[in-house]
Amino acid sequence: DIQMTQSPSSLSASVGDRVTITCRASQGISIYLAWYQQRPGEVPKLLIYGAATLQSGVPSRFSGSGSGTDFTLTISSLQPEDVATYYCQKYNRAPLAFGQGTKVEIK
């Protein structure tokens, strides 16, 4: 089965900073990669699918890129409401798999 590895596991950045999270698949998955945001105490929310397609209603400061095995989620200007854990998920075929999560905090 394909494994998903995120880095870093956590990060601390200042408001307004550019933040980048990486997700690596153990085998190629084309662009079948999604990103979710889970704020503290809340339900996961879909941000991006197809590696780079922004889900409706998601702020444009979020962007995704990559294909094959290496993907990135970028927050162009970190906001206080972006404090959350971010998960990547591969979905090229079953079984699905999530990364272990990246916790983003404000410095």
Place this chain on the structure above:
Amino acid sequence: QITLKESGPTLVKPTQTLTLTCTSSGFSLSTSGVGVGWIRQPPGKALEWLGVIYWDDDKFYSPSLKSRLTITKDTSNNQVVLTMTNMDPVDTATYYCAYRLPWVGMVFDPWGQGILVTVSS
């Protein structure tokens, strides 16, 4: 507006069978392309995919849990039921059901509020 809500026991004993129901609105389980997935999250840990059921009754399960899982649907009540046998304390988690975006792939949005299930004697 699509909504989903999980219901069921919040405490089960080891070896018991867990049955959770996902009641949804805003879509029909009989509509082509529709799917509902189950995902769980142990306290403080990452998300784990359990399985998914589609409008045509096609199903996929996590290989590591396949022998213990059954997902069924009740189209008339717009409900999806997850059954997990032989529960163990390591199965303590918040269990979510989620709507699969039609024709996008196994990507889920929105999710239900989740139900915390504790396995303890």
